[in-house]
Amino acid sequence: MFVEISSTIIMAGVAGYSYLKTNGPTTNDGEKIQRIFSNSGWTINEKGKTKKVCIHRKRKIEGGTEYVLQLPLGMSSKDIIEKKHVLEDGLNIRSKYIDFDPRELLKIKWDRTALKQIRDIVKNKKIARKEIALDFDGMLRIRVYNQPLANQIDWKDDFLKKKGWSVPVGCNREGMIWHDFDKLYSLIVAGTPGYGKSQFLNMIISALVMMQPDDVTFTLIDLKEGAEFKKFENLKQVKRFETDPKKVKEVLEEVEKDMSAMYRRFIKDGYSNVKEAGIKDRHFIIIDEGADIAEDAECIKLLTGIARKGRAAGFYPVYSTQYPTSRSIPIDVKRNIPTRLSFVLDSGTASSNVLDQAGAEDLPMIPGRAIYKNVRCHTVQTPYMSAGQVKQRVKPHIRIKPRKDEAYAEYSHQEKTSRKHSLKFEKV
Template sequence: MLLEFGSTILMAGVAGFAYLKSNGSPSNDAAKIQSIFTNSKWTGVNGETIRIHRKRKFQDGTEYVYQLPLGFDRKKIESEKHILEDGLNIRHKYLEFDPADLLKIKLDRTVFKQIKRILTSKKTSRKEIEMEFDGMLRIKVYNESMQDRYDWDESYLKDDTWSVSIGNTRQGTVRHDFDEHKHLIIAGATGYGKSAILKLIVTSLVLQQPNNVKLHLIDLKGGSAFQRFKDLKQTISFTRDPAEAKEILENIQVEMNKAYIEIVDAGYEDIKESGRKERHFIIIDEAADIADDSACMDVVTDIARRGRGAGYYLIYATQYPSSQSIPQQTKRNIPSRLCFVLDDAIASNTALGQTGAEELPLIPGRGIYKNVKRQIVQTPYITNKEIKKCIEPHIVIRPRKEENNEKGTETGSDTFIIEET
């Protein structure tokens, strides 16, 4: 009797599972998307609706291809991507279990408890989408959220190049090649990856180009991010003080102008064509702290405008993107951007040139990298312990004279301190 009853329940469970898979909350996404198009009034100039052309399944989800009506502005959908994503995730809490679990049920007195445990094993899934346009609108719907952490290892390095790993997508690793795209603006709220990616970039450059990279580190957040790099043999200048930052920037400008003239007068278009190996990286963390100093910002703008030819590359980071902290002239000369979550669409538009960063999930390292195209990335995470291990061979002990003994002691000998890091 118990066996027959258990078999009946087992079959009912299998049937219920099949029903949930076909008719449960994860319903037809194509129909949902079509409803969102209609409800959002995304239509052509004459009211034509967006119609699906075809769809195809891939390993992690489904791609839907749409023919857009004539006169339809595809940027409208791109800027309101969150409407699509939110619509696909309404009531997306569903029962998910392996049918094999039902076959493992023991037909004894605990059968009801076993079935209850399986049926109450609920999983909340959030679908994510990617969009691109190549004459047709392609919407990829992923059944699961993107991985929220990638631990850094040496596989992210690429020897003897100026290309660094900037993040991971579902398709693989995205790299930023400074010899191709020169400068980079980085923005993002505190705690979501800005300082972490700066440390990763510095570490990668030192490991990939130990003899050719020259670092100018301006850390206006108190030195917490760059302090560990100040004694690197590759570090030419380091400061935490806005007044000193001005002096450093002016010295960089003088050297940059000299290098630029030498390269151009030799008949070369830029440093890459000249064959010179050396590259200077001017990395400013929390640039908003020098935004009020017009002399500083004039130098920053000049580096962004002419530094590319001389091999002086600017990485300009701020957690407060505004028209003042990122001047228009600087933005125009730095099309490459990496942006983590921001508090509103205005800040996103300032940093990226478009909205979207305000819609990012609150996941450290999740950002938007915009270069030739815009991509959602998860930046690799490198621990401070790993950084220390990587850069230790490049630390040098620098002698420095005591302030009160710069002219030597009474005995005629110089006094200096050896500082061990």
């Protein structure tokens, strides 16, 4: 009896599904993509005929499906990539019909929990939000993923490379992406407050210390009164630590002098850069909340000079700011730092100021979610290194400083007061 009821339900499910497939809304992502293109007016008129996009190929990829589209002549892939959200929303529109795979019904165990299992299938289907990645290499590749990227990727020491100057930036669907400072040099980091800029800077400082403890040097400029970089102040790799915007100019002048000394060092041996000369030292100038010095023309001139000339000398600036306006990221700094990392931003204009294209405004509001742009843009989830992990990783590199006067006074006072209990003589 029970078997009969269950098989009737399955058959009804399959029949219902085929009815919806023919008469209901589009459930196939390929068809949906084509409909979104024509509904959004992404078509071209040629000799009085409307030319539509056609799906050239479709293949299964890990976690989803890739659609390869041939764009008609005259259609801009850049415009479509910038309107990625239109495609993503279209693919995620929930119909009043339930869009599920009837094969899932076959997995149901027909016991007392059957109803709950059906409910879960429907609920999971409703909760899952598809994400897409777009790429153009002569063909437009639309990768539709059934599940979103992980909301958090916890730090693992395995993310570190054994050699060189690459730091992990974040994971995308294909795996980890690294920023190689010896190839790409400097980096601009931007994003709305609270979405992971400082966390990222802390992570790269710790990673560089762990990987290259003997060859890395830092100048850390923390214009949030030291709240972020104070923990690194006493590392033996930290040459300068500054929190006062008024003193940044002096600090950058000193960095410039070090950089000129490095130039003299390799030029005298007939080399044109540190890599050729086999010099291992690299100097990172990391600025958190750079907007505070953006209006200081002298600071910006110095920073631009360091970004421009630093490549040969192994001096690499990393400049971070909350509000990426043309004021907070001066054009000369941008011109000399082509690689960018942007966390979520509040507008397409802000995104264009960082990435030279829209996109960061459409990132989900997830801390650590960012777009990394070197030549192409990659959406990544940056690794999360907790405050405890940072402390633990850098602790072996903290230098013991001579005791300060007051600390010593306090110590000697304690010593004196405790001394009266240290030895007792009794008359025998």
